[in-house]
Amino acid sequence: MTAWGEVEYTDVRELRGPLLVVGRVTGVGWDEFVRITLDSGEQRHGLVLEVDRDLAVVQVLEDTTGMDPAATRVAFAGTPLRIPVGTGWLGRVCNGRGEPVDGGPPVFGSTDAAVGGAPINPVRRRPPAEPVLTGVAAIDVLTTLVRGQKLPVFSAAGLPHLELAVQIAAQSNCGGETFSVVFAGMGLTHADASFVRDALAERAGAGELVLLLNTADDPVIERLLTPRLALTVAEHLAFDQGRHVLVVMTDMTAYAEALREVSAARGEIPARRAYPGYLYSDLASLYERCGRIVDRPGSVTVLPVLTMPAGDITHPVPDLTGYITEGQIVLSQPAHARGVYPPVDALSSLSRLMRKGAGPGRTRDDHLDVAAQLLAALARARQVRELADLIGESALSPTDRRYLALDEAYLHRFLAQRADENLLLDAALARAWNVLLTLPRAQLPMIPAELLDLHGAT
Structure with a gap:
């Protein structure tokens, strides 16, 4: 549990979209967790985005709708956002903030962890090895996914990337070793969210799946939190519980658009196509949390799914993702037009670590x-x-x-x-x-x- 400070600040200077500006603050740090109390007694939460002298900019997780600056009280936790971690997440369906939407109790854990996380120290990394088999022929044979790898799926509007992501999440395995899937959906329609829940119900019922679903009408800030929650849960399952964990994140383009919206609300100078200049480092802070650690059991493998606007592979999101990740699986419009599923373009797809996880002693000699x-x-x-x-x-x-x-x-x-x-x-x-x-x-x-x-x- 977070130990809240006794001081509550009432000098709310401005509400700007999903942001709240608080004045006359002291001792407040970046990424600090925030509790916001409305005049009605309702409580909301947020994270500190920026601190400038005695001003703090807070992004409100539940949005600022209905808030009165003159009657709002703000308390700072003194620490970043932390969530309980452990096997209690397995089998649960939650929203993008980690709150259950399956009718069950809140998720509890024996310990907690900071949601921000950190990339794995390169000195402590173990080379990826051994495959994650997806049950999809085009991936397993031609672009083998390796434990600890980050391998994105590049798609476009109208292609069945969500169906493929769900199929991989439902079927993947590590050849009998303890395996779990964390599925993070961002910006989904309600129909897509319902499809994901139904298609993955069997794996969730078996206690092998964590499902985090952020829908398009949820607050935009929640979309930025969803993949970080997923990776925090996955890291504990992998490196403390000894499981091999596959994290499926879809759609990273929706995530990047949420980042752009928050950046615009903060008044930041835009870069390529109005995305913030730190888009590369922000994406890297997510993708680089996968891997294997020396002397620690388990692995975290990341499969981000993103749609390329107008099918443009030079768009900033796929372009920067390609610099960070170890290959890509590209879906083909012509194959889809011919009624072929999954429409994987083998000649545009690549798994740079395939030789680490396939071949003699790993899959099959031939x-x-x-x-x-x-x-x-x-x-x-x-x-x-x-x-x-x-x-x-x-x-x-x-x-x-x-x-x-x-x-x-x-x-x-x-x-x-x-x-x-x-x-x-x-x-x-x-x-x-x-x-x-x-x-x-x-x-x-x-x-x-x-x-x-x-x-x-x-």
């Missing part, structure tokens, strides 16, 4: 060879498709036509799967082999001869 050969074949198929558009398919060589056949086989016999279909890695690799054998043996130089013999390549 995994990396099959993935490399399939990507090379898809790249050649794309070139052939462009050539066919220029000269027509009838002018292509027989080998080139085989590559066009491989491209179709990839879409429909490897990539496509149901949104509730959990493919084991062996089944996903079997699909990849089935697609590769569309080509003659001479076109598969990246796979050892003994493996080609074993699978009957001709």
